[in-house]
Every structure is written in C-alpha cells, then in structure tokens.
Amino acid sequence: MFKKKPSLPHTPYSEYPLNTSLRELTFTVFDTETTGFAVGANDRIIELAAVTVRQLEVEQRTFQTYVNPCREIPAEITRLTGISGETVENSPLALEALEAFFDFADQTASGIWVGHYVAFDMMVLKKEAQRHGYRLNFPICLDTLNLIGFISPSNQMLDLEKYALQFGTKIFNRHEALGDALTTANLFCALLILLEQRGKRTLADLIEISEMNSRMLQF
Template identity: 50%
Template sequence: MLLRKYFPSNLVENTPLSTPIDKLEFTVFDTETTGFDISKSDRLIEIGAVKVKGMQVIEESTFQTYVNPYRQISREITELTGISDSEVLRAPDSLQAIEAFLELGNESSVCFVGHYIAFDLYTIKYELKRHKLHWKMPPAIDTLNLIGYIAPSYDMRDLEKYAREFGTRIYRRHSAIGDALMTAYLFTELLQRCHDRGCRTWGELLRIGEIDR
C-alpha cells in the first residue's frame, strides 16, 4: 500500500531533557476496538483522553469520541465495553476521530501516556494506514514501565488492580475515557513515587518509562 503523506502527532518537540517533570504536560489516552487483530480485521470504536499537567490530572481537559468501524460489533465486545452498533452508527469515521484527538491541544504535551500503550498506538497507526497515511510512532510512556521501576516484583497486567494497589481512583473499565482517567490518576501517583526516588527530569523519566519505538 502506498502511503500518501505523513500524519503529525502535534506534540511539543525538543523539550530539554533537564526540564523538571513537574513542569511537563502529558496526554493520557486509551482506545477501544472491536478486537485485538488491529492490523487486519478489527477496528477502532472509541478514543478517550485526558491531560496531566504539573503532576495533576486536568479533568476539564477530557476528550471522548466513539468511532464508526463500518462493521458489526460483536456481542462479546458490546458486553465488555458497553459500546453497541447503535452508538457508533452516527459517529465519525476513524480518520475524523483521530484528527480531532490529535488536534485537541496536544501541542503542549511532551508525549502520550497509557497502560500497555503500544496497543493503542498501533491501533491509531493502522487506522491511519487504511487511509494511506503514515504515522511515525511518537514519544510515549507506559505506566507498566514505571511500575516495573517502582515495584519490579509486581506481575499483573490489569489496570484496575494496579489502581487499587496504588490507591488511585477507579472508573468504569473498558470505556476509553474511563480507562484514560484511571490511567491518568495512576500515572500521577507513579510520577510522584518516581520523583521521590530521585527521578526529577524529563530525561530521567524517559529513561525508565519510554516504550521502544
């Protein structure tokens, strides 16, 4: 497939590595899909995002949209996410939804943040590829990497279990905006713990939290 043009992430570039982490802004986001085969048959059905600034969640900066996958949503996915065919019928297509997400103030964020964020990034990447658009994987921090730094003995994957373990807020699971908010509050707690352990700058945070691109 010939990819026609590059699609920007709209993140701030060239942030000095010496910048204190409490002076940084992040975009925490999550996606819901029709399944896990995102490179082939499965499609994006929801994007949720929220900003973290000054190591605080900015709840008034939330973003949420359903996405029309132009295919039927299985009963299992509807039961898991609460998203039905009727809810996405008049929703924007994936390109419109991703454009709205990436244009919503991300120019002040240094990177994306998520819980097992590689899946969400590849979901965006493959949806853009279907529109013949190339998306270079942006800087991203995975909360799992931060947990591995703070508590390497933990061997869980579930976001809610980590949120409970670290005493942060619980939101409705398998909702993109709910998971984004829960991840954001978990992220701020992890940031504070990293800070307390001597991780004070953007460069130090990248070293322990950034995913391989």
C-alpha cells in the same frame, strides 16, 4: 503526525529538553476501545479518549469520541464496553477521530503520550492511519507498566484496576475509553510522585526508565 505525499497538514508537537522537570511536562493520557484484539487484521477502533496531566495533576478537560468501525461489533465487545452498532452508527470514521484527538493534544501543547499497555493503543492508531494511506509518527510514548516495573519490579500482572487499587488511586468506569484514560491518568500521577521521591525528576529519567523496563506487545 501524519506523513503522506501530499502530507496532511498538522501542527507539530512540542519538544521538551531532556532536563525538563516532571512538574513542567504536559502529558496526554489516552485509551482506545476496539472490536477485538486483531487490530492488525480485521478489528477496528470504536472509541478513543484522552485526558491531560499537567503539574502532576489530572486536569478536568477531557476528550472522547466514539468511532464508526464500518463493521459489526461482536456481542462480547458490546457486553464488555457497552458500545453497540447503534452507539457508533452516527459517529465519525477513524481518520476524523484521530485528527480530533491530535488537535486535543496540540491545544494543551503536549508532546508526550501515556497509556497503560500503550503499545496496543499505539498499534490501533497506527493501523487506522495506514488504512487511510497515512504514516503516523508518534511523539514520546510512555507506558505506566514500565514505570511500575521500576517502582515495583516484582509485579507481573497487567490489569489496570488491580494497579490502581495497589497504588490507592481512583478507578473510573472500566472498559470505557474515557474511564480507563482517567484511571490511567490518576495512576500515572501517583507513579510520577513516587519517582520524584526516588530522585527521578526529569524527562530524561522517564525515558531511561521506559527503555530499561520496556514491554512490547507482539502482534
């Protein structure tokens, strides 16, 4: 995943044929928490979590780590996430956390990442890698918002919890990376089932829908 001279050793992600059915795909659903939204400038990652989706079900095996941002965590972020300086003071730095996350995805042979408003989380990982002198090559990344845009195009909201309520899926601890990853994963499974019912049954269908409904986050 990292590219540098010399390159940092890392197991390559699995590649799926485009005609692979949804039920044969393995997904890594992930989420981040940060010190703020200016991740291209001074804000840093403080938590990273992920969960595996396989055969349209959320698996029990999860990944979660706090991250030491080497800077002060604003009081409003602590109120929102419950993460304080004391929480992260003995936690790994960003590069170590990213490597652990990649290892988690590799162990499940997942070649597809999923997030809710995933462009932000991708930017978080990309910028943290760049700060250590590495370039991050992403696998296929899917956004639940794009799938919702296909299934229910009239919706313009972004809130994860509201969508979980709309589609009748479980809601876990909000504004915690693992809780939001689990909430997103359960929502994602419900969306995949709805896509199947509409005749969208392959990886190629997912990619097409994502490109048609792509929502890019500007920084």
